[in-house]
Amino acid sequence: MRTGILERLAEAAGDPWSYAAQWKRRTGRAVVGILPMNFPAELVHAAGALPLLVQQSREPITVGNAIFPTFYCGYSRSLVDQAARGRCEVLDALLFVDNCVQIIGAADVIRLTRPELPTRYFQLNSSVGDGDSVPTAERAFRSLRMELADLVGPVTDAAVTEAIALFNENRRLLREIRALRNHTGVLSSRQMQTLITSSMVMDRAEHTQLLTELLAELTAAAAARPAGVRVHLSGHMCHPPHPDLLDMIEESGATVVNDDLYHGLRYIATDVRADGDPLAALAQWYVDRDATVPCPTRVLSRTSWATYLADQVRATGADGVVMLMPKFCEPQMYHHPQLCEALDKQQVPYLLIETEHEGMPMEALRTRIESFLELIALRG
């Protein structure tokens, strides 16, 4: 039974387009593609559509290279490639809110090459320390709601409130499973990533039901955490590290006790306030997300990713940090020196792995990971 649920979630996570197409056929409702990182998917759900957070495809990028530069992050290039290859045909619209220059560039290229797909942008103020960032977010979300009404159907406050409750419950279950997994190792990192990814692409009510069943099974099956070098995985702000890489880290002798990955804690750490005006609550959630797990794509934040990382390592007793940095990810590159300095100050060893969409030298990385873990083990 447990295997059945995980398999079902893995199938959706592994092929979101097929899942969405089946969902669309089954329900007759719209599928709205959304892009990371701060999109309020609750609004799309409240409109009666499936919010599908477009994932990086594992296919090598080919057609996309002819229309988008190769020195952009793998995620943005994969977005363009998927659109160029017609993989996004199931989408009724593509919406986004974040001002990552690479995501904007990708969406703009998609818009021109797929003019039949309504592609809309409602920019958030990335300067989260400004007093204006919550009102600006609320204005953006109100415009977004009006757009959804045109594209899909009306979005009532009641429907948004209901969606908020559902999504909060989904996040809560994921956090609980994650906490169980961090303490017992009942799931691998790959499997944990599957749970998060499937949440991003599946009907949230369906996913929440499956998580409820899965949690019960996992709780019953939980055992002691396997021994191993305790590591914190850090980085990858908007798309997942390759699951093969996660497998390799664990196979090399690491036990992942914590993370701040987008397809990890970042996605589920922050709930939306369940009372009051729902759009105001979503706007506040946007700012709260950065307060909970600092995001390097935001500016003038009152929080610090470096301080957060050092504190988390101390709190969880991690022996070391594996920094997973997507090649060409500028926000992570900007923060990298200070992350290292914060960890050096605490004498926490760290290893930087620059990840790529394709062609990662896995065996060379295995050697580096194994050496890193051996060094930690030798330190005792």
Added chain:
Amino acid sequence: MPVDVERAGGRANRLRSTATSGRMVTEYWNNLFTARERGQQVLWYNGQKVNVFAQAAGLAWCHGEAYSAMLAARHQEEPAQRAADARGFMGELCSYARTHIGCALMSDTADHVAEAGLVGGPVVHGDLPLPDFTISAYPGCSSGQQWDETLYRLFGRKVPMFNVSIPFLWGNHGDALAGPEWDEALAYVVRQFREMIRFIEEQTRRPFDWDKLSEIMYYIKQAATLRTEAQELCAAVPTPASYWDWIASIAPVNFLPAGPQLVEYFASVKAEIEQRIAAVEGAVTGERYRLYFDGIMNWNNLGLLAKKFASYGAAVIAGRYTHRAFWTKPHLIDPEDPLPGIATHFLLCPLNHSAADLIRFTLEDCRKYHLDGVVFHVSRTCRSMTSPQFLIAQAAQRELGVQTMMFEGDVADASFYDDALVTMRLEAMLEAIDVQRTRVA
């Protein structure tokens, strides 16, 4: 029959009036380097033209990109880039950012250095004073905002920073440059200007001089009007001034103090262009090809590229960076009510447009200046200018039948440039233009 491209023996015939720009720029930097001696506060800013506010407030100002560009143009960028590398900033980061951050790491003022733990020591070029406060006003490019945020953190969050968030001109329902989306964006930026001015007043502890801002914008309007009129004249054949001349004039229009000398400068540039048109004197001797340059300038190879293109008789006449940035709509500036006009120009930054609008602008310029080809500088560490370049190239070929070429380089990191490759691609494009001409003939 295809015609072999041979070096036409052309040479660049640079405007003489732009030599004044060099003197003005040197004077400006020297004033900045000695600001502390005069007891002036120093503002660092990146992105759009915050200098007009700084000048009105009586500040000394440093535009980070301009400083990085200046170092690269003088081949003095390496020590700053090495300082950034040594601190852990990777080579794939925007090289403007990496160079400027390196300068911050190398600057030598006691308090900030000690508290923030920066590396003390002599800077490469003069003594760039660290800022008393910073302003970020970066349209379109999240990396620019993050660069300023990085400086803010490197300064231990002790140097106050203000961020002006500039909406991207996406155009959810068609025209992003008119209608409700534009109106809302403009109002939002103007609102932030007022907050920014309050921030400046808090930092300077004196009221903002609105009269001075009006005066500054009066001169900016005059100078920019002369500049755009002069640029329009370059549709003449042969073109009297080249893209490289406009590059030499970037500093005056971008960040030099506004005043009568700025107006005089662009008046002299326009006058010289008019004289050249009358004398049928071109910016390139033996003009054979007319080209557009898309992308930010490759500052490390400014002279090399100017000579290279000229040697083929290729006149590079206009570009996105020189013709679509820097006060391009001076008629929209009202010196008596300057904020909307300033906000308009912040929004119209070429980094802030959709690919569809950029295609439209490029095709307009190609038609206006009777161009044969488009050269794309694919700046390796700039993920703002480069995203639409493939689509612009395809549109130019499809709609106008012009030839295109692309070469990788960078704004301030010389390691990304390969001269042999550029030469090969340029020759290939010029050959294609020749073949095209023979077919038309």
